[in-house]
Amino acid sequence: MKLLTILLRDRGTAVHTGKQLREMFGEAAKVKVVLAGPAVTEGSVDGDLVVISRRMEELIRYVRPGTRVIVADRAVNPDQVRQLFVIPANSDVLVVNTTRELTEEAIEQLELYEVEGLRYHPYYPGIRDYRKNCPYAITFGEMDAVPPGEYRSVTDLHSRALSMEACVLIAKELGLYEQLRGKLAAGNIRPMVRLTQDLAKLHFKYAHTSEDLQKIIGLMEDGVLVLDQQMRPIFINPMAEKMMGAGAERLSALVEQLRAHSAEQHFFYRAGSDSYYVERISSSSGRERNTIVMLRDVRKIERIENSYRRALTEKGLVASYEFKDIIYRSAVMEELILTAREFARGESTVFLHGESGSGKELLAQAIHNASPRRSGAFVAVNFASISLSLSESELFGYADGAFTGARRGGRKGLFELAHKGTIFLDEIGDAPLELQKKLLRVIQERKVLPVGGSKLIPVDVRIIAASNQDMGKLVERREFREDLYYRLNVLPLYLPPLRCRREDILPLFRRFLEEFHVDSRELSKQVRSEIEGYPWPGNVRELRNVAEYVSNFARFDPNWPDRLHSVLHPPGHSGGARELQEEQRTQEPREESDDPRTVRAVLELLDRPPYRFSRKELTLELAREYGFALSESQVKGLVGRLKDRGLVNAVTGRGTFLQTAGQELLRRWRTQAESF
The missing domain is CATH 3.40.50.300 (P-loop containing nucleotide triphosphate hydrolases)
Known part of the structure; x- marks a missing residue:
């Protein structure tokens, strides 16, 4: 069973979040709640996945290196937001939470609901200055943190739950998405079902829909319908209207599907090219029995899935x-x-x-x-x-x-x-x-x-x-x-090759040495001369490889600069002028056993139509045109060495062909031949 660890800072949020995730993942993953504090050492928290709430990213220092971490968003529960509509318009409201970050995040989310005329002011323990004369206060399961004051009311909206996007990402990271897909959708839609149920009761009690609840439901990104006992629509929100379209065909088809799935609380419904996740709940008021229907566009779920494809x-x-x-x-x-x-x-x-x-x-x-x-x-x-x-x-x-x-x-x-x-x-x-x-x-x-x-x-x-x-x-x-x-x-x-921007060689080499934990502050003149004078045919990649090679003995061998020369100038590659050295390093094969005549024959063959040859074709052509009796195994080794030097490229199933460096070497050989 997968271990899902929740790392949080305050107990109230930890208890609520732990409960939410146990309800969601309890059957498929073990949920462990960890409170950051003096008892928790840095780098000690582990699990198959560690979840940290947004704006608490500093807690990452407690996570064991190499452990997968998700920074998750939390959201205000929609069926709690209706309590805000009781507060008179144009009122000052003190928003209370345990930290500055959590308070600011809560205010950002509350402002999205656009409750008319409410002005939010932050409060958290340790704040130096805050609005002290607010007649109203709201908090998120932190009633003990509300400061003393003459409030007309203090509203507890309870702890914010993890958002659906966060739950989907957790499920995907743990490889449980397909197993929990229906449960994730149902868990996210349930608060809105409860809210819509209240709407239905108000409808039949007062013969009209609460304006406040209409505002909340109008903000939903999901479709909401209320059907009477004869399955006729008595309420439909703007999103559902958009989903059902202007005509009555889609609505009639949905009602037929609801009847066909009468024993199921939720199912998937396809209308033309669109697909919806449907959840229904019965609502009764007196002798009336009605049906609340929630619709979610499957493409929305797919968009969430696609946005986290990087986890795959x-x-x-x-x-x-x-x-x-x-x-x-x-x-x-x-x-x-x-x-x-x-x-x-x-x-x-x-x-x-x-x-x-x-x-x-x-x-x-x-x-x-x-x-x-x-x-x-x-x-x-x-x-x-x-x-x-x-x-x-x-x-x-x-x-x-x-x-x-x-x-x-x-x-x-x-x-x-x-x-x-x-x-x-x-x-x-x-x-x-x-x-x-x-x-x-x-x-x-x-x-x-x-x-x-x-x-x-x-x-x-x-x-x-x-x-x-x-x-x-x-x-x-x-x-x-x-x-x-x-x-x-x-x-x-x-992109210029490294040999054409020599000013960059030493800074890069220092950075790579530091990356491999080697002190690069004082490089000797000998080292600088070796590094800056070498042509670097493999460019930055080769420079990094040399730095890694050096790092393996630099910490215990003070004479490592002496080894650097042998690394850059292996036996058989001594030369005079730097240009000759560069040509030897970039163009000539490294193996002493490779006959230059054989190498040139291979390059000449690859420079003529069809420009790509299989290993078998190269073996036959070398024997037929140049008289080199090599086995396919020998040709394979030769091609591999030429590929290592960047002269040719060989791709399985597509043959061997010349690279730019091979063409350049061939051009030089031909020029030299013409000069004699």
Whole structure:
């Protein structure tokens, strides 16, 4: 059984929240309530999930590192709000709670109900100055905290419950959403059912609906109907009117469904393309017996579910980095960041050009977090690693029964998960041609068609694409669609390699050392010279790897700078000029056993049509054209080493092809040959 821990600061709220969650999750999860205080040490509170109330985020320090935490909202119970309408208009009301944060949050929620003419003033223990002559006071289960005064009335609205959105998120984080879906909907709608029941009693008692209750029910986002014994509507709120439409067809169909489900208190009802969760309750007044019906649009529940899709996967749905996380000193990066900040404000597609390891995804996340879509999902997909056979279903989703092994009910694709957010198409140059056509259609129409589906689904996404390849050459070789490239390359950004911004190398290296808990305040001249003089073919990623390598022995070996040289200049790579060293590191294969003639033969083969070769095809062509009798296993190892150096790329099922660095090396070899 899952352990759900509630971490709060005051006992009254803890008791009420614990009771609420036990009623909701008691059968499926163990609910534990923890009161923060002297008896609780920092980093000691754990569980499968820890829930902290909003405006109490400082309590996170008590949570054990690595434990999942949710900061939840609480809401005023609607059936308690009616007590506010007893207070005369234009009155000053003292709002009492235990802390400044909770009091301010309560006032914000009370103001949403727009009770005419009430002016709210905060009070909490420790406040230095407050409105002392308020004739009315309200509190939330904290009657002991109300200060002395001459009040006409003190109203207790009881502790605020966790919002439905918070309960849904908790259920999803614990993997209990499907199990508790009906209970969650019923638990959220029950206070409004009680409120509507009171409305029905007032209707028959006074022959008209209470104006105060009408105001409250009019604020509801759910439909409310009251039906008499003959199932004729005697009250309907604005939302229900909108759901039922102008004609009587939908209302008549709903009544038929209520009769058909007479033994059920709640059920799902479909009307055309709309679906509703329906809950009914009987209400009696004297000899009259009536039915209260609550309607909730299922799409509302689905929107809540979609907003928390990031809980379904660990990668790709959250952007962690912002512009302030990008370390740089160079003028070229300063200009790049300024441009990227401007691009972030808009909605146009951004294309990030840059070598492998130069920080394209970090920049993409920063753009997302500086954009109007920052509260939406950030979904990353890497076309160099995605399987060709599954790429379409991963991107566009699939319908129920689309193929053998498909999940019941289908599955949403990455474009749908990114709805209202950003999708990052990394290594887009590796996308197969057959997929590029479908990507172009999605970008043009902003609609996706799931595999096996028949209905186009609108998606509202911003696209950021990236590649470490020369896209112009891919277009020339017809390996990438020209129309798709121009659709993506609307706002291009070119990330310079680390060797072209050497002012940034040392600050980055210091940051990485600090990240690995190594003192970087006093780096010797030898270390600075080694770090700044090295060409960094792997860019920022390689720099970070070296810092991590150093951190593993720097704490116990004071002579670690001597090891740094051997890390950057392994045996077999000694050279004179820095340019030669750079060429050796970025272009030549590392393994001494690789014959340069064999390497060049592989690169030459990949630079001719069809530009992509399988391992078997490479083995045959090397033997037929160049006389190199290599086994497929040997070719696989050679290709792997060339891939490690960034000369080629190899994708399972799609073959091996040249990278920009491989093309550059081949060009240099050909130039050298022509000069002799």
